[in-house]
Every structure is written in C-alpha cells, then in structure tokens.
Amino acid sequence: MPSVSAAREQTLARSTACRITGRTIALVARLVSGYSVRWIDCQPEMSQRIYFANHSSHLDAVVLWSALPTKIRALTRPVAAADYWGASRWKRFLAESFNALLIDRQKIKVHHSPVEMMIESIGDIYSLIVFPEGGRSVDDEMGEFKSGLYYLAKKRPDLELVPVYMDNLSRILPRGEVIPVPLLSSITIGHPIFLESGEPKADFLRRARQAVRQLKEL
Amino acid sequence: MTDGSVAGGSWLNYPTLLLFATVVIVLAIATLIARYLSRQRNPSMNPALIERFVLRLRVWWLMCAILIFGLLLHRTGTIVLFGLISFWAYREFITMTPTRRGDHRALFWSLVVLTPLQYVLIGIGKTNWKIGYGETFDSYNLYSIMIPVYATLFIPALIAVAGDSKKFLERSAQITLGLLICVYSLSHAPAILDLNLASSDGHKWSGSNAGLLFFFVLISQLSDVFQWSWSRIGGKHIVAPEISSTRTWEGCIAGSLSAGVCGGLLYWVTPFAIWEAAMLSIIVAVLGFMGGMTMSAIKRNRGVQDYGTLVIGHAGVLDRIDSLCFAAPIFYHLTRFFFAIEV
Numbered sequence: 039m040p041s042v043s044a045a046r047e048q049t050l051a052r053s054t055a056c057r058i059t060g061r062t063i064a065l066v067a068r069l070v071s072g073y074s075v076r077w078i079d080c081q082p083e084m085s086q087r088i089y090f091a092n093h094s095s096h097l098d099a100v101v102l103w104s105a106l107p108t109k110i111r112a113l114t115r116p117v118a119a120a121d122y123w124g125a126s127r128w129k130r131f132l133a134e135s136f137n138a139l140l141i142d143r144q145k146i147k148v149h150h151s152p153v154e155m156m157i158e159s160i161g162d163i164y165s166l167i168v169f170p171e172g173g174r175s176v177d178d179e180m181g182e183f184k185s186g187l188y189y190l191a192k193k194r195p196d197l198e199l200v201p202v203y204m205d206n207l208s209r210i211l212p213r214g215e216v217i218p219v220p221l222l223s224s225i226t227i228g229h230p231i232f233l234e235s236g237e238p239k240a241d242f243l244r245r246a247r248q249a250v251r252q253l254k255e256l
Numbered sequence: 257m258t259d260g261s262v263a264g265g266s267w268l269n270y271p272t273l274l275l276f277a278t279v280v281i282v283l284a285i286a287t288l289i290a291r292y293l294s295r296q297r298n299p300s301m302n303p304a305l306i307e308r309f310v311l312r313l314r315v316w317w318l319m320c321a322i323l324i325f326g327l328l329l330h331r332t333g334t335i336v337l338f339g340l341i342s343f344w345a346y347r348e349f350i351t352m353t354p355t356r357r358g359d360h361r362a363l364f365w366s367l368v369v370l371t372p373l374q375y376v377l378i379g380i381g382k383t384n385w386k387i388g389y390g391e392t393f394d395s396y397n398l399y400s401i402m403i404p405v406y407a408t409l410f411i412p413a414l415i416a417v418a419g420d421s422k423k424f425l426e427r428s429a430q431i432t433l434g435l436l437i438c439v440y441s442l443s444h445a446p447a448i449l450d451l452n453l454a455s456s457d458g459h460k461w462s463g464s465n466a467g468l469l470f471f472f473v474l475i476s477q478l479s480d481v482f483q484w485s486w487s488r489i490g491g492k493h494i495v496a497p498e499i500s501s502t503r504t505w506e507g508c509i510a511g512s513l514s515a516g517v518c519g520g521l522l523y524w525v526t527p528f529a530i531w532e533a534a535m536l537s538i539i540v541a542v543l544g545f546m547g548g549m550t551m552s553a554i555k556r557n558r559g560v561q562d563y564g565t566l567v568i569g570h571a572g573v574l575d576r577i578d579s580l581c582f583a584a585p586i587f588y589h590l591t592r593f594f595f596a597i598e599v
Contacts, residue, residue: 072347212357219363222351 093169094208203253272467339375358420461527479541483511544579
C-alpha cells in the first residue's frame, strides 16, 4: 500500500494539468445528463467511502463522479471498464481526467485481482465508485451483484458503503448508441451500509442490491 | 441579416420601459403584501395559500427578470433566451414521456438538431440573399413549416427505420407533439420581433416590437393568475375533474374577460386600438386555458407516480409556459394577418 504522502503527491501532480479538464468534464456531464442529486439519510462527507450504483449506461461513472461536490470529487475514483475507456487515446485521456481506475474485465488475474488493485489504488484517502453488476443491465431490471463489493467490504471494513440509484441514464446513452441525447436524469444517494460480522456473501450482496433498489421507489 | 434594421421603431421605447416599471412596481407591492400577510398569522387566512402565493411570487420575479434581461440583450439575446426555454421544456417533456430505445435517433434529431435549428431560422429572418427570380430569402417561409411538415413526417420514419413496432403510433405522437408544442409554438413568441406593423387605420407603427412581445407574455401570465383566482373565488363548475381539479368554467370566462380588460388598459404599448388589444388578450387567455388543460391531460396520462421522481427540483418550466406555448402562434398569426405590412 502506498503511503499517505505518496498518494498526496500523486494528487498534487494530477491537479495542475487535470483539474481544468476534470472541471470541464464535470460541467459537460452536468449539461448533457441534466441530473438532480438527492442525498437521503446521507451527507456528502470527505471520509473514505465506496459508492456503489446500478449500471445502465457508459455515462454512469462520469456522471456520478461529476455529481459529487468538488472537494469530494477530487478524492473519488470511479472504477470503469478498461475495454471501453481504454479503447482509444481520446477516451483514455478523458478517463485520466476524471481520475478513473480502469479495470480490465477480460484479463482478470488470480494473483492480482481487481479488488486488490482497487484497495491499492485508494490508499487511505481516496473513495471509489463501483458498479457491482459488473456490466450494464440489459433491461430496466438490475442484474445480480458480483462478489467484488463483498471482498472490498471484507478487506476494508472501515469504509462506508453508500448505495446510489441512477435513473434515466440508459435513455440518455443507451447500449449500442454513440451520441447521447441530453434528457434529464436523477441521482439518489442513500444511507450507508456495512458488512455485518459473519454475514454470508450471498446475504450481503442481496442486501446491498436491495439498498440500491429501495432508492428507486423514493 | 436583419440585425441592423429592427422591425418597428426603436428597440425599447418609452412606453415599453414604462410597462417594465409598472410590472416591477406591481410585483414589489405584491411582495410587500405577501410579507405582511405571512407575518400577520391571521386565523382566517389559510397559511398554505399564503405560502403558495409567496412561492408563485418568487417564480414571477424570476420570469420577469429573465425576460427583461433577454430583451435588454436585444434581438439575438431574446431569440437565444426563448431557444433555451424551448430546449429545457422539450427536455422535460421527453423525460416524462415513456420512449423506447428505438427512439434514440429520433430524439437526438428533434432535441439536438431541430430545436436549435428552428431558432437559428428565426434568427436569420429576412435576408438579402438572392434566390430564384430576384427574390430574397425570408426564413419565415422555412421556419413556419419546418416542424409541422418536414419534422412530423421525418420523425415517424426515423422511428420506423429503428425497427421497433411496439407502441409505434404513441411514440411518434409523443415526440412530434412535444416538438410542436415546446419548440415550434413557442418560437413564434420571439418571431413577433420581426413583424413590421401598422395600426388598423393604416399608419405605420413606430413602437417597439420588444414591448409587444413583453405585452403578450404579460397578458398570458396574467390570464393564468386571473383564471386561477376566479376559480377559487367563484368557481362552481369544474371543466374536467379527471384532468384538472382546479380549472372551472367560471374561472375560464371571468379570467379571460379580466385579461381582456388588462390588455385594453395596456393598449398603448401595442399597435392595436383599445378594443383590438382587449379582443386579442381574450384570445390569448382562452388559448392559455386550452394550453393548461392539454398539458394537464398529458401529465395525467403519463401518471405522476411513474415519472414524477425524475425531475425533482426541475419540474416546472413546462408548467409555467404551457399557456404561452399555445397562445404564441395564434397571437403571432392574428397580428401578422391583421396588422403586418410589407416594407
């Protein structure tokens, strides 16, 4: 694990070049997705967190990242698919600007799992944005959660797990389309959950999924 | 481009500024009264009603500020302002109507291409560009038909090409009707700026078209207020309880007549005679009523529960301008038909 100061230095090095692009991306994401954010039983805080959300569009990661307050945004890294965001130079540049952590879904190695990479990369200052479904849901119904969230919670039980429901982004940029249509969307951020001691994996994942689904009704 | 030669006389003349001032003063007085009432805690007054009044006042202040700001930015500023309002309203409209993945291309065309294009055409206006037999290009000939003719045929075709037949007719209707109401109709409000007008006795009118536009928006908003107030005071026969529980026939009729009186009193901003201003105001008010009913029906139809959560904090642009959308093209065309002259 890198030390705190190393991570801070990294943040500072990024800040000069990427802050401007980052801000621009946040602004464009806001204009295109027209999101409104609601914090329900949860406050925006600087503490280390894992935001986990439903996944229906390639825009999800960047929009949720943009919707966080600026200070928190600077310390939050969305986990995104390397096969999409690393596909071209332009996309890689964008991903770097919003501080994405690119995970290659095709080449998952046993000795260096994505969960280990995530924990390494956040040190003890960054928060993460993850999409536990692993891929975009095909219809409106959310897919089952992959176990990554469970292992994250197990290795770092101190992190708050914050459920997020993102609505309407699948209409703004659906599967298979390239150009987004700037409709309105909404983001609901709910009460943090934790992994109970001794809670079985399947139970926890079901509970986490339920936490996101509940926000849809609110 | 017509930028140098604004239709009518000066951009903002003395009567127009006087009208701005009047509206601001009336709003200020209303705000003071609202402050007084909310401090009073009078048991006979309904506190929820006062709260709603205060909220409404805030919206009116905002609308008034935005409109005057746009008008101060001259012709281009006003057109851009209405373009942005159209865009936002149409965005709300589409967000709240169920479309399917197959509509994506059609939505892109209508929201990202056609909406700005309509306002670009309004902005172009009369030009010196030669076309055909020594005629010059007047974009009116294009913007008055682009959406109702070309877009209305083009959009269903686009949806058909996408290959999803489920609820095809409904989806086509949603997208084209939204475009017609939010974009095409509203774009006739800034188009008022380009009319060359004469009073009905044949004298060329040297007043301010910006003032006429402000007059139109003001009457349409006033008629909303009057209809709502008269419904509350003396409303007995609800027009359609399934659609709207607050709109009554009494409110519609008394409200429209009150708007007519206001329009008559404000005739000095317009090229119209007193009775003409009153008649047009009544027409604007009746169309506003139709607009309100239609948009309520659309809201009821899509079911508040299903889409209500989507635009929290944003719902409202469409609610505020529904009467304006319906009245704009009719007001424009009546004015054009009876008062416009060739220059």
